[in-house]
Structure formats: structure tokens, C-alpha cells
Amino acid sequence: MSNNAYLVLENGHVFEGKSFGASGCVTxxxxxxxxxxGYLETLTDPSYYGQIVVQTFPLIGNYGVIPADFESEKPHVRGYIVREKCDTPSNFRCPTDKFGTLDNFLKTNNIIGLYGIDTRQLTKIIRESGVMNARIFSLSGDKKKDEAILSELKHPDFEKIKSYTIKDAVNSVTLNADKVEKTAAEVFTESAQYRAVPVTADGLKINDPKKAMERGIKLDGTKKRIVLWDFGAKANIRRELLKRGVEVITVAANSKAEDILKLKPDGVMLSNGPGDPEENTGIIKELATLCKQKTLPIFGICLGHQLLALAMGGKTEKLKYGHRGGNQPVKNLETNRVYISSQNHGYAVSNNGLPANSKPFFINVNDETNEGLRYQNINAFTVQFHPEASSGPLDTGFLFDDFVKMIGA
Incomplete structure (x- = not known):
């Protein structure tokens, strides 16, 4: 039997539902x-660090918990809210001897969950008012603990809720995805099994691993070496690179440009990650140093896109409610072709503060915010959306091929 749980927004709105996962309070x-x-990818995406995530789709958990789909070792959300949870999952890939249900998974990882509220109303509030802080109060059935929670619930400290900020986000999640790494052979075998193989710009799938990986091989037979600068990377970024036959070396967010260059990379991949990009002053400084190697191929995704823009003199801004989900249309300004993309960001590179010597590459069709840049003074391009897109869509996966082709033989 589920216990009561409550969501209190900083603007005073209160939602009453039921508790699942861990119990207690969290802001x-x-x-x-x-x-x-893709709810498993959402839960384990490091970019959600510090956030209470609301799923707008009404039923969550119906295919259980599948560790092979994790984007990192563990969940990074602060709290999790769904309209309805499924307690009887059915999927041949879901091992019943480990987590089984979403409820058990959240309990194991001490994540507080809330279900049974009107998520449509909650989404409309966030969309109209903008992203805001909130606090979940989740009862456990323990009388003494619940009395303390209910006492706080009667008189919420709204100033404390409003003052919550996400701190040290990147350093808190770097090198988490590498704990679920697999070999190139494993990656391609699993991808081929579920048809998540490389896709060309024309939408054609490359099912032959030898053909897919040939671009990652140099003329001397060795693999092209990519350094993945991990700011909270999703595991599928590395998988997509491995599918192209390259060698991938992952380095921590606090790495120095000098140490990265000592690895003799043929290219550098800048990953996604959480938080306000402008707070990462050390990384921005090191990126500016790295960019002095003007011919070094660089490809940035999400936070990596924003950090490179800042390193090159651009500006970023916080969006009213962000772009999160797998159905965001983006337009390639070089071809005028529109793609459906996966996105998860609350900040964007400002259209009024684009870096010098850069050209807009993609824009968001819905609100015309910047979704990509191509640089003219360095050998780099970046995108705000997620071309690795696990659990889909796969429309823009060809950008990984473009990056590998940038690297000379």
C-alpha cells in the first residue's frame, strides 16, 4: 500500500499524490x-543532476528496468514524478532478479518518487510560469518520521525552496558513464540486434560493421584516436563513436588542455553535462587553450556546445522552461532540412551573443533558439541537441560520421 506524498512548488501550488521509491523530503x-x-535513459542521464523530473507521458515503467539501457552507472535526478507507474513490467530484456520494477530501482538508489498527480496541470504551470524549484514530501508509514514531515509540510519554507541552486554539477557527474563501458564489438552487436546502427544523412542504415567502422581507420591501419572530454557524458556518445571504428579515450572534466594534447588525439569530443555553463570557468579557460590548436577537429554536444561558445567569446542564456524530450524539430540552415531530435537542456547559446567567426548551423523550429554552430577560425562544429539520441530518434546520428570524416588519414 502506497503512502501519501506531496509536491510543493515555490509559487505555492501543492499537489497531493502517492509515494514510490524512497521516502523523505527533497528539493x-x-x-x-x-x-x-526512454525513461531509463532519462533517469540515468547525468544532465538531469539536481532536478526533479516530471514525465508528461502518463504511464511509466511498463518495460521495467533494463541495465543495458543505462546512460551512466546510476540515476542523477533529485526526484521523479509520473502520472501512473507500472508495477507489472513486461519485457524480455528486463532481468527480474535485479531491480524488476521502477519502484524497486528508485528505492535501491534512494530516489524519492511521486505518482498519482495531474502531471498535465503541473506541466502547464511550469510551461507558463517557467522552470521553478519544488520540494517533495514523501511519507514512509513510520509514525515518528512522518510527523516531522507533516509538520514541515504545514508551514513550508518557501524562501529556502526558492534559494535552492544546483552546485558543482559537472564535477559531481564526470566519469560516471565510463563505468558502463563496453567494447566496440559488443556495442555494434547489440546495436545491430535492435537496428540502432549508424544512419547516413539520407536516412540509410549501415548494418555491416566493417563498412560502418572503415572511416575510423587511418591509412596505416591504426584507429583514429578521439578524446572524449567528459562533462557528464551519456554512455551512448562513446558507443556512437565506437560504431565508427575509432579509439575512444575518456578524460575527466577537470583535465588540462596540455594533458589532453599529450594523448595525441586526432579529434576531441566535448560531451553533454548538467548545470549553468557559465559556472565552469576552469573548463572554459582550458577549452580556449585547446582551441589554439586551430586544426584539431572538435565536435561538441549540448553542454559541450555551450562551453565552446563561451570559450570563443559567445554568451549563453537560461531558457524559460528548457527543451527536454525526444520530439524537438531542428533545422539545418545549410540544407534547410528539418530533423526530429532528442534534447535535454535548460540553457542555450544566445542568438544575440554568438561567438565571432561562427555561423549558425541549426536552429530550433519551435522557438528559433540556436541549436548548432560551425566555426570558421577553428576546425570545429557543435550542436545543442543529442545526435546520439538513446532511446531515439536516430535522425542526426550522421553527425558522428561527419566528425570522423573531419579527421585526416
Missing amino acids: GEAVFTTGMT
């Missing part, structure tokens, strides 16, 4: 994501 930044599938 975070409330955001919504529109993905119909």
Missing part, C-alpha cells in the same frame, strides 16, 4: 520531459 529544480519512451 530540486522541477522540469518536464516529453519523451514517450
Whole structure:
């Protein structure tokens, strides 16, 4: 039997529902994501660090918990809210001897969950008012503990809720995805099994691993070496690179440009990650140093896109409610072609503060915010959306091929 749970928004709105996962109280930044599938990728995406995530799709948990789909070792959300949870999952890939249900998974990882509220109303509030902080009060059935929670609930400290900020986000999640790493052979075998193989710009799938990986091989037979600068990387970024036949070396967020260059990379991949990009002053400084190697191929995704823009003199801004979900349309300004993309960001590179010597590459069709840049003074391009897109869509996976092709033989 579930216990009561409550969500208190900083603007005073209160939602009453039921508790699942861990019990207790937690404060975070409330955001919504529109993905119909991919809840495991959402939970384990380091970019959600410090946030209470609301799923707009009404039923979550129906295919259970599948560790092979994790984007990192563990969940990074502060809290998790769904309309309805499934306690009887059915999927041949879901091992019943480990987590089984979403409820057990959240309990194991001490994540507080809330279900049974009107998530549509909650989403409309966030969309109209903008991203705001919130606090979940989740009862456990323990009389003494619950009395303390209910006492606080009667008189919420709204100033304390409003003052919550996400701190030291990147350093808190760097090198988490590498704990679920697999070999190139394993990655391609699993991808081929579920048809998540490399896709060309024309939408054609490359099912032959030898053909898919040939671009990652130099003329001397060795693999092209990519350094993945991990600011909270999703595991599928590394997988997508491995599918192209390259060698991938992952380095921590606090790495120095000098140490990265000592690895003799043929290219550098800048990963996604959480938090306000402008707070990462050390990384921005090191990126500016790295960019003095003007011919070094660089590809940035999400936070990596924002950090490179800042390193090159651009500006970023916080969006009203962000872009989160697997159905965001983006337009390639070089071809005028529109793609459906996966996104998870609360900040964007400002259209009024684009870096010098850069050209807009992609824009968001919905609100015309910047979704990509191509640089003219360095050998780099970046995108705000997620071309690695696990659990989909796969429309823009060809950008990994473009990056590998940038690297000379």
C-alpha cells in the first residue's frame, strides 16, 4: 500500500499524490520531459543532476528496468514524478532478479518518487510560469518520521525552496558513464540486434560493421584516436563513436588542455553535462587553450556546445522552461532540412551573443533558439541537441560520421 506524498512548488501550488521509491523530503529544480519512451535513459542521464523530473507521458515503467539501457552507472535526478507507474513490467530484456520494477530501482538508489498527480496541470504551470524549484514530501508509514514531515509540510519554507541552486554539477557527474563501458564489438552487436546502427544523412542504415567502422581507420591501419572530454557524458556518445571504428579515450572534466594534447588525439569530443555553463570557468579557460590548436577537429554536444561558445567569446542564456524530450524539430540552415531530435537542456547559446567567426548551423523550429554552430577560425562544429539520441530518434546520428570524416588519414 502506497503512502501519501506531496509536491510543493515555490509559487505555492501543492499537489497531493502517492509515494514510490524512497521516502523523505527533497528539493530540486522541477522540469518536464516529453519523451514517450526512454525513461531509463532519462533517469540515468547525468544532465538531469539536481532536478526533479516530471514525465508528461502518463504511464511509466511498463518495460521495467533494463541495465543495458543505462546512460551512466546510476540515476542523477533529485526526484521523479509520473502520472501512473507500472508495477507489472513486461519485457524480455528486463532481468527480474535485479531491480524488476521502477519502484524497486528508485528505492535501491534512494530516489524519492511521486505518482498519482495531474502531471498535465503541473506541466502547464511550469510551461507558463517557467522552470521553478519544488520540494517533495514523501511519507514512509513510520509514525515518528512522518510527523516531522507533516509538520514541515504545514508551514513550508518557501524562501529556502526558492534559494535552492544546483552546485558543482559537472564535477559531481564526470566519469560516471565510463563505468558502463563496453567494447566496440559488443556495442555494434547489440546495436545491430535492435537496428540502432549508424544512419547516413539520407536516412540509410549501415548494418555491416566493417563498412560502418572503415572511416575510423587511418591509412596505416591504426584507429583514429578521439578524446572524449567528459562533462557528464551519456554512455551512448562513446558507443556512437565506437560504431565508427575509432579509439575512444575518456578524460575527466577537470583535465588540462596540455594533458589532453599529450594523448595525441586526432579529434576531441566535448560531451553533454548538467548545470549553468557559465559556472565552469576552469573548463572554459582550458577549452580556449585547446582551441589554439586551430586544426584539431572538435565536435561538441549540448553542454559541450555551450562551453565552446563561451570559450570563443559567445554568451549563453537560461531558457524559460528548457527543451527536454525526444520530439524537438531542428533545422539545418545549410540544407534547410528539418530533423526530429532528442534534447535535454535548460540553457542555450544566445542568438544575440554568438561567438565571432561562427555561423549558425541549426536552429530550433519551435522557438528559433540556436541549436548548432560551425566555426570558421577553428576546425570545429557543435550542436545543442543529442545526435546520439538513446532511446531515439536516430535522425542526426550522421553527425558522428561527419566528425570522423573531419579527421585526416
